Amino acid sequence: MIKAGIIGSTGYAGEELVRLLLGHKDVQIAWYGSQSYAGKKYQEVYRNMFQIVDARCIDEDLKRLSDEADVIFTATPQGFLASRLSEEILSRTKVIDLSADFRIKEVSVYEKWYQVQHNCPQFLDEAVYGLGEINQEKIKSARLIANPGCYPTCSELAIYPLLKECMIDKDSIVIDAKSGTSGAGRGAKLDNLYCEVNENIKAYNVATHRHTPEIEEQLSLAAGCPVSVTFTPHLVPMNRGILVTAYASLAKDVTEDEVRDAYERFYQKEPFIRLLDRGICPETRWVRGSNYVDLNFQIDERTGRIVMMGALDNLVKGAAGQAVQNMNILFGLPEEEGLTMAPMFP
Ligand SMILES: NC(=O)C1=CN([C@@H]2O[C@H](COP(=O)(O)OP(=O)(O)OC[C@H]3O[C@@H](n4cnc5c(N)ncnc54)[C@H](OP(=O)(O)O)[C@@H]3O)[C@@H](O)[C@H]2O)C=CC1
Numbered sequence: 001m002i003k004a005g006i007i008g009s010t011g012y013a014g015e016e017l018v019r020l021l022l023g024h025k026d027v028q029i030a031w032y033g034s035q036s037y038a039g040k041k042y043q044e045v046y047r048n049m050f051q052i053v054d055a056r057c058i059d060e061d062l063k064r065l066s067d068e069a070d071v072i073f074t075a076t077p078q079g080f081l082a083s084r085l086s087e088e089i090l091s092r093t094k095v096i097d098l099s100a101d102f103r104i105k106e107v108s109v110y111e112k113w114y115q116v117q118h119n120c121p122q123f124l125d126e127a128v129y130g131l132g133e134i135n136q137e138k139i140k141s142a143r144l145i146a147n148p149g150c151y152p153t154c155s156e157l158a159i160y161p162l163l164k165e166c167m168i169d170k171d172s173i174v175i176d177a178k179s180g181t182s183g184a185g186r187g188a189k190l191d192n193l194y195c196e197v198n199e200n201i202k203a204y205n206v207a208t209h210r211h212t213p214e215i216e217e218q219l220s221l222a223a224g225c226p227v228s229v230t231f232t233p234h235l236v237p238m239n240r241g242i243l244v245t246a247y248a249s250l251a252k253d254v255t256e257d258e259v260r261d262a263y264e265r266f267y268q269k270e271p272f273i274r275l276l277d278r279g280i281c282p283e284t285r286w287v288r289g290s291n292y293v294d295l296n297f298q299i300d301e302r303t304g305r306i307v308m309m310g311a312l313d314n315l316v317k318g319a320a321g322q323a324v325q326n327m328n329i330l331f332g333l334p335e336e337e338g339l340t341m342a343p344m345f346p
C-alpha cells in the first residue's frame with residue numbers, strides 16, 4: 001500500500017484528491033492536512049465524506065509528516081511548497097505539487113508573473129513537469145513533480161502535436177479558454193459569489209494571466225524555439241470544466257487526414273486522450289468527473305487557419321486526477337489505476 005498525505009486537503013483540489021485516492025486500491029490516505037480545520041473531522045468539512053472518512057485534519061510540519069507518507073500531495077496556494085521544501089523531505093518521500101511553484105524553470109519568470117518570491121530555486125532543475133502524455137519517462141524517476149495548471153494542461157495537449165510537427169505558425173497562436181468557478185478554489189472571494197458569476201461570462205486577466213508563461217515554456221519545448229501566445233481566460237457560470245478553443249495559421253498545406261494522423265500518432269497509447277470523431281466539438285459536460293481530455297480540430301480553408309479544441313474537468317485532469325496519474329507513473333502502477341471512472345452526466 002502506498003501511504004499518501006495531502007496538504008491542503010480541504011480545498012477543492014484537495015477534496016478531489018481525497019475522493020480519487022479513496023477509490024484507489026493501492027493507496028491509503030495517511031493524513032489530511034489543513035491549517036484552518038486542524039482537529040476537525042474531515043467529514044465535518046465535507047459532508048459528502050460522512051461515514052466514509054473518519055480521520056481528523058492535522059496541521060503538522062511538512063518535514064515531520066514526510067516520515068509518515070510515501071508520497072505527499074501539496075494542494076496549497078502558490079509559494080507554500082517553495083517556502084518549505086528541503087533535501088531532507090525529498091530524500092524521504094515523493095512530492096507532487098499541484099501549485100505552480102515548480103512548473104516554470106526560470107525563477108525571474110515565475111516571480112514576475114506570480115508576484116511572489118521563490119524561496120526554493122535549487123529544486124527547479126530537478127522538478128519534472130507532470131504532463132504524463134509528454135513527459136512519462138522523466139516522471140518515472142522523479143522525486144518532485146510539478147503538476148501542470150488546468151488551463152495549460154488543456155491548451156498544451158490541444159496544440160502540442162501540431163507544433164511538434166511544424167504544421168502551425170508558432171507566432172500566430174491565440175488561446176481562448178473558459179473555466180468553471182471551482183478553478184478559483186473554495187476560498188471566499190467577491191468575484192466568485194453566486195450573483196457575480198451566475199448568468200454572466202467575462203474575460204479576466206487579459207494578457208496578464210499567470211498561466212501564460214507556463215503554456216509558452218511547454219510549447220517552446222515542443223517547437224524547439226521560443227513561442228509566445230495570446231491567452232485569454234474566461235469565467236463561466238458552471239462548477240467544473242475547462243474549454244479551450246485555440247487558433248493558429250497553418251504553416252504549410254495540410255489535409256484534415258494529415259492533421260488527424262498527427263494527433264493519433266502522438267496520443268495513440270494515451271488512455272486519457274480522446275480524439276473525437278470528425279465534426280464533433282469537445283464539450284465540458286462529456287468529460288465531467290473524469291480524467292479524460294477530449295480533443296478535436298477544424299481547418300478553416302477560407303482563412304488558412306486551424307481551430308484546435310479541448311475540454312477537461314479542471315479538478316480531475318486539470319488537478320487531482322493528473323496528480324494521481326503522476327503518482328501511478330512514479331510508483332510503476334498502471335497509469336489508469338483509480339482513474340477509470342466514466343464521466344458523469346448530467
Ligand atoms: N481548483 C482548480 O481547478 C485547480 C487548482 N490548482 C492549484 O491547486 C492548489 C489548490 O487549489 P484549490 O484547491 O483550488 O484552492 P482552495 O483555496 O480551494 O484550497 C487551498 C487549500 O490550501 C490550504 N492552505 C491555504 N493556505 C495554507 C497555508 N498557509 N498552509 C497550509 N495550507 C494552506 C487550505 O487549507 P486550510 O484553509 O484548511 O488551511 C486549502 O485546503 C493551488 O495552488 C491551485 O492553484 C491547480 C489546478 C486546478
Ligand SMILES: CC(=O)N[C@@H](CCC(=O)OP(=O)(O)O)C(=O)O
Binds near residue numbers: 099182233
Ligand atoms: C476560474 C479561475 O479563477 N481559475 C484559476 C485557475 C488557476 C489555477 O488553477 O491555479 P494554478 O496556477 O495552480 O493552475 C485562475 O484563473 O487563476
